[in-house]
Amino acid sequence: MASLLQSIIGQRCPRCRKGRLFLIRNPYRLKHLQSMPPECPVCKQDFVIEPGFFFGASYVSYALMVGWLIPLFLLIRFGLGLPYSTYLIVFAIALPILVPPIFRFSRTIWIHMFVKYDPVMGREVGPKR
Ligand SMILES: [Zn+2]
Incomplete structure (x- = not known):
């Protein structure tokens, strides 16, 4: 049985925590960024x-964007004491890298906020180990 965190990190169905939410695993294949099956395959x-x-x-x-932008700004500006332009450069480089996974997460x-986990659906099928 996968935990809620494992289900989110693995981008699994919120109900059974087994089926994949996205058809193509790689978020950087932008053509398939939004490709989801209409229903859980499991x-x-x-x-x-x-x-x-x-x-x-x-x-x-x-929330996820602000969640890393503000700490990044504070680190660069006040932690490392670098100029504001450094933040803009790091931001411009990091943004296209982080947008696809943030979109998917x-x-x-x-969907995990609205669909409850069903332990019966999440149960392993077959003999117990
Ligand atoms: Zn499912």
């Missing part, structure tokens, strides 16, 4: 709960 949980469901993930995305966290 437990059949609907991944598109209502039209525009993942619009709300933009709030999570905002935002969707993953968002």
